[in-house]
Amino acid sequence: MINHQKTLPPTAAQSVLCETELVAVLVSIHHNAPHILTLDHGQAFPSGPFTVEHRSLQKGMRNWVERQTGLQLGHTEQLYTFADTHHAQKHQVVQISYMAFIRQTCDHALDTQSIYDYFPWEDRRHTTSASLLHTIAERLKRWAQGHTQRWQRCASIFGLEDYVWNDELSLQRYEVLWEAGLVPEATWHNGAALPGLSMYHDYRRILATALSRMRAKIRYTPAVFDLLPHHFTLLQLQQAMEALAGRPMHKQNFRRLVQQQKLVNRTAEYDSPAQGRPAQLYRFAPETAENCYLAGATLPLSSIS
Amino acid sequence: MINHQKTLPPTAAQSVLCETELVAVLVSIHHNAPHILTLDHGQAFPSGPFTVEHRSLQKGMRNWVERQTGLQLGHTEQLYTFADTHHAQKHQVVQISYMAFIRQTCDHALDTQSIYDYFPWEDRRHTTSASLLHTIAERLKRWAQGHTQRWQRCASIFGLEDYVWNDELSLQRYEVLWEAGLVPEATWHNGAALPGLSMYHDYRRILATALSRMRAKIRYTPAVFDLLPHHFTLLQLQQAMEALAGRPMHKQNFRRLVQQQKLVNRTAEYDSPAQGRPAQLYRFAPETAENCYLAGATLPLSSIS
DNA sequence: GCGATATATGCTCTTAATGAGTATATATCG
DNA sequence: CGATATATACTCATTAAGAGCATATATCGC
Incomplete structure (x- = not known):
């Protein structure tokens, strides 16, 4: 005792x-x-x-x-x-x-x-976003001129050179842009700011924190289901994940994962689309709701170049 | 603009x-x-x-x-x-x-x-801790009697049955023990409490949060190095990781990881042990200090049964 | 019926990471 | 020399992750 x-x-x-x-x-x-x-x-x-x-x-x-x-x-x-x-x-x-x-x-x-109106560079679902990243890379390179370590940091955070893009680093990316004076709220703001809405106080930083957290969260908990209607199609689920992660996914692999983890149950209902085959409606598996820790949906990505 | x-x-x-x-x-x-x-x-x-x-x-x-x-x-x-x-x-x-x-x-x-004086069950480096986990399992099973979902949750959190132990779930484990009334600070505390010191207020819950966080943190940042002396042996590094994670590691695999990620540099110095071959002293690689995100040291575990 | 459209699914393949094992140098001390 | 402990070299099986190819299935408008 x-x-x-x-x-x-x-x-x-x-x-x-x-x-x-x-x-x-x-x-x-x-x-x-x-x-x-x-x-x-x-x-x-x-x-x-x-x-x-x-x-x-x-x-x-x-x-x-x-x-x-x-x-x-x-x-x-x-x-x-x-x-x-x-x-x-x-x-x-x-x-x-x-x-x-x-x-x-x-x-x-x-x-x-x-x-993504606040962080346009965080949405990498379409190849069109590549040009913005290119602009950012150029301006960061100018900022890191002569500072090897600083450039290493930029490259690893923004997935430049040999590094791969990590979607959970939104906060770090915002912080680097702040330090480099590329966002208008930075005190030593130099030259034209990057596209993206700003907010009062440190709110945009809070938003970057939120983005980082939600991207991390959907990986190992079924939190996405709190954003979807109770009944949804698998495509809706995938698109929700893509929207949050800011990158496209491989459809077949995504479903392989969803099915083998028993995350969802099919319902008797169907979607009624304008065209094409109606999609089956699913709902979140209630048994998985309790022990959600293992429901790790690591994102099956597809290449976006 | x-x-x-x-x-x-x-x-x-x-x-x-x-x-x-x-x-x-x-x-x-x-x-x-x-x-x-x-x-x-x-x-x-x-x-x-x-x-x-x-x-x-x-x-x-x-x-x-x-x-x-x-x-x-x-x-x-x-x-x-x-x-x-x-x-x-x-x-x-x-x-x-x-x-x-x-x-x-x-x-x-x-x-x-x-x-681990507060959470003895979180230290699984030695096989001797197995008996405590067994006790916990028994008492949780009694608590979950008749509630299948509740038992599923206990099992997945404590790595019982087919589930594997996840060291980052210390907070969830403490919360379950609280709900089950197995810690003295729980209001509906029933029977004898489990071994482990308690604290004022919600402080033990804060400590469980800290344990979860530090275990998660050492995985993908080189934060461990802030706990070690500036010069350390690889065994010291491994033992520090083991101490934090609460589980043993496979020495060869651990070194494979540390080396290939260029986390450390060797120094010219050596340890002076009482017996045996003196160990090489290393220090944290300063280049890695900046871009620490990629330095994901996933723990090379060894089985403890 | 047919083509367009979109859902749904099955299968293969490569690569890399993970966990685990066996063996063997190397260095110090008593 | 033998005990002790560091340091390292390989091998091996299993699994997950990323990617590609092919093909059903269902609905609609014409």
């Missing part, structure tokens, strides 16, 4: 009072692209106060988001906590950011924006 | 003032086991206030830890932010937890404790 005392620790450091705000990155899929819910013409995330009546931070977040937007939140995870130094400095503001998935239901009237 | 305005968003939600505390999980390696720095006989982490003069949360953390303990922090990352409901309820207390690695320098007089 263990001696377990529930007394308070004697180390209660005297803290300073801070304002605490909850920031929500609410992700959904529209038109084959991951979207976020925004305020103020795409420049801010919805945010709300953390009040005393809330039991936990997560519950507090769910509470006001659901009350304010009427949306049901799916997979939710904490992203990062930061102290916003942009605010007026009377007292510190601590912002706790969360990412949550929203199931695409009806086209609501809320302001929504594609994540 | 992008229209980048640095005005404030109109959504300044009126927040409530909170106490903000920084909690530090300071990890180092002693006697072939990962240790943490503790207060109050292993029941609390060092913690400090976040004050206005600090530029960022991370800097604030580094600041007071280094001032208080005199320790230099290596790899640092934010773990999780939570609202402590155990405190007196005048105003909320928000606790922001960080994990930081400390390079083993000299044996300082600080209070330190092995992580």
